[in-house]
Amino acid sequence: MSERSLIVPRRRLDRRRLRLGAAPRWISRLPALLWPLALPAIVLLGWQVATTRGWLAPQILPAPAAVVATLIDLARDGDITSNLAISLWRIVSGFAIGAGAGIVFGVALGVSPRLERFLGPSFRAVAQVPSLGWLPFLILIFGIGETLNYVIIAKACFVPVVLNTAGGIRNIPRQYLEVADAFRLTRTTRIFRLILPAALPQVFSGIRLALSHAWIALLVVEMLADTEGVGYMMTWGRTLFQIDVVLAGMVLIGIIGFVMDAGLRRAEKRLRRWVPADG
Amino acid sequence: MLAETSLDIRTVSKTYQVNDQALDVLRNIDFTVEPGEFVSIVGASGCGKSTLLRLIIGLDTEYHGDILLDGRRIDGPGADRSIVFQEHRLFPWLTVEQNVALGLDASDAPVAIRGQSVAEHIDLVRLAGFEKAYPHQLSGGMAQRAAIARALVNRPKILLLDEPLGALDSLTRAYLQDELLRIWRQQSVTVLMVTHDVEEAVYLSDKIVVMEPRPGRIAGIVPIDLDHQRERAAAGFIAHKERVLHLLNH
Numbered sequence: 001m002s003e004r005s006l007i008v009p010r011r012r013l014d015r016r017r018l019r020l021g022a023a024p025r026w027i028s029r030l031p032a033l034l035w036p037l038a039l040p041a042i043v044l045l046g047w048q049v050a051t052t053r054g055w056l057a058p059q060i061l062p063a064p065a066a067v068v069a070t071l072i073d074l075a076r077d078g079d080i081t082s083n084l085a086i087s088l089w090r091i092v093s094g095f096a097i098g099a100g101a102g103i104v105f106g107v108a109l110g111v112s113p114r115l116e117r118f119l120g121p122s123f124r125a126v127a128q129v130p131s132l133g134w135l136p137f138l139i140l141i142f143g144i145g146e147t148l149n150y151v152i153i154a155k156a157c158f159v160p161v162v163l164n165t166a167g168g169i170r171n172i173p174r175q176y177l178e179v180a181d182a183f184r185l186t187r188t189t190r191i192f193r194l195i196l197p198a199a200l201p202q203v204f205s206g207i208r209l210a211l212s213h214a215w216i217a218l219l220v221v222e223m224l225a226d227t228e229g230v231g232y233m234m235t236w237g238r239t240l241f242q243i244d245v246v247l248a249g250m251v252l253i254g255i256i257g258f259v260m261d262a263g264l265r266r267a268e269k270r271l272r273r274w275v276p277a278d279g
Numbered sequence: 280m281l282a283e284t285s286l287d288i289r290t291v292s293k294t295y296q297v298n299d300q301a302l303d304v305l306r307n308i309d310f311t312v313e314p315g316e317f318v319s320i321v322g323a324s325g326c327g328k329s330t331l332l333r334l335i336i337g338l339d340t341e342y343h344g345d346i347l348l349d350g351r352r353i354d355g356p357g358a359d360r361s362i363v364f365q366e367h368r369l370f371p372w373l374t375v376e377q378n379v380a381l382g383l384d385a386s387d388a389p390v391a392i393r394g395q396s397v398a399e400h401i402d403l404v405r406l407a408g409f410e411k412a413y414p415h416q417l418s419g420g421m422a423q424r425a426a427i428a429r430a431l432v433n434r435p436k437i438l439l440l441d442e443p444l445g446a447l448d449s450l451t452r453a454y455l456q457d458e459l460l461r462i463w464r465q466q467s468v469t470v471l472m473v474t475h476d477v478e479e480a481v482y483l484s485d486k487i488v489v490m491e492p493r494p495g496r497i498a499g500i501v502p503i504d505l506d507h508q509r510e511r512a513a514a515g516f517i518a519h520k521e522r523v524l525h526l527l528n529h
Binding site for chain 2: 175176178179181182183184185186189193194197198200272274275
């Protein structure tokens, strides 16, 4: 909702400017495109000032330029690329398994009142235990190794997708369900032509939540129980007092996470082409 | 082709439990809809007319008495009945074509025949050219016509209309009333329509069932013995309207 309310005034602004016929489109759009960058610019400036004035020791907060230099160094050595490739593979496979299974189980819970009565409360209770709370137990079961990474990330993705999918299905307007009953829609049609499209917005918020949970799980498990990956690289940087490596890791994660989230938003928009353009 | 199905509603009563209290919604509803007839139910809100339609379509099967279709008691939704709701209730993520095809979902007709049937019925409601449009791209009247196509595409014997024109402006409404008459004749389907608009009921129906509220029961049944080219200003038309209004307000 919030992104829509942001977009609409921007479009109106565009049109007004276009009518004046003054500037080409991309120039008239420039302020809108720059606006989201204002806050990062301010933070970056404050960071630079803090380091040049020596408010914080460089061992604690290195200068932005030092972090960029480290990023470039790490990229040149292949340190970052290999660690990143490992982390991304863990995220993507854990996320695919967890979110995929989450949609299936979420649909089942949302569609079948009997299954909901039988499994719903237990699932909600177990879901209260954060993924990290599971870590010691899962280490005992799977040992320290690649399986543990996938299990913990998949589990972190599974829960929000299930809860949101089931919730989205429960919120489908009764009027539509009556149509499905009155026209005796088959089970397949019901799921693919009514339930999934109707629940799609909430399924997607579950999926996007899952992605951020996946990152949390990935970093923690890499920091605690792995010898490769971005999270491990950051812990290693911290123990060697190379805070620039830690910060470089944070910047990378931020950028990649942002790109993935933007990709998911795009995917959702494509899947919801039927939504009227102006809300 | 003539619709052969008659709908018998025999001493139907329906009670809801509200906070441990029995609330009579329908009491001893008793009337028959003959094959091919256009029957309207009029009544103030709260007289249970929409509840009665829900029972007939089979969305609710808990009631006393009998609702018989060709002598068989209704025990759920079926291919012989179809419904148009007050709001079009098209699925917003499906095109007109896909929405209309939902009406054939339960049928075992082969795909090619289905496609042809969908096209015919989109044509019937004069929406040709809008097959690929999404509901939000249609006006209220067009959306309701698509809903009518969805209801008719499986060739039901009885078409139930739950205030189908209630949400439309008066011009669209008058136009769609004539469209309903045309479709009814063309399809020779039996129609049972709920409305709160007396003039609409007199304009369209062979017979009007007047209901009164709390508990919902029949105040009287008015046969409309006018021919089917009806003039709203004609004396006979007004006389029938008066009779219905008198029953409503006695």
